[in-house]
Amino acid sequence: MRRLYEQGFEREAVVNLLAFIDWMLTLPLDLEREFQREVEQLEAEQRMQYVTSFERIARMEELVEAIKLGLELKFGPEALNLVPEISSLEDVELLRAVRNGIKTATTVDELRQIYQSSTTDNLLEN
Incomplete structure (x- = not known):
């Protein structure tokens, strides 16, 4: 086989x-x-197929676009100020967590905590 x-x-x-x-x-x-x-x-x-760097980057870009749309729809155009911070994230799973967090977050700061706490955790581990 x-x-x-x-x-x-x-x-x-x-x-x-x-x-x-x-x-x-x-x-x-x-x-x-x-x-x-x-x-x-x-x-x-x-x-468990191999994901090329090109596919990974394309997925990240798609996630950032979805996050931008979610931010604007839920929190208004001012929330797009988060996009530069979110775009700098390099972890697909973290971007997915942010995208999914838009559903339950009640404020932009609450959403920011999702990726800031994870980034802080990673820095402490290294």
Whole structure:
């Protein structure tokens, strides 16, 4: 299975072949369980695709745009003063937290605490 994925076969083709082999060959229960664990691990690895720096930057830019829209809609145009601070963040997960925080934050300062506390935590860890 690993070689099939490495050769670029789609998941559906691999699963179809696996179903055919499973139909033709019966493994002892302990080997069947071991094979199932290995298949699950392999599929988990396949879902964790490498993200290029270009894709990461594009995601960050999209998040910043979503944050800008959310800030303006919820807090008004004055809230866009936060954009330079938010744009300097380099952590996609932190940007997602800020975007999601717009839903529950009642003030701009409350939203600012999301990324300032995380930035302070990172500095203390290093």
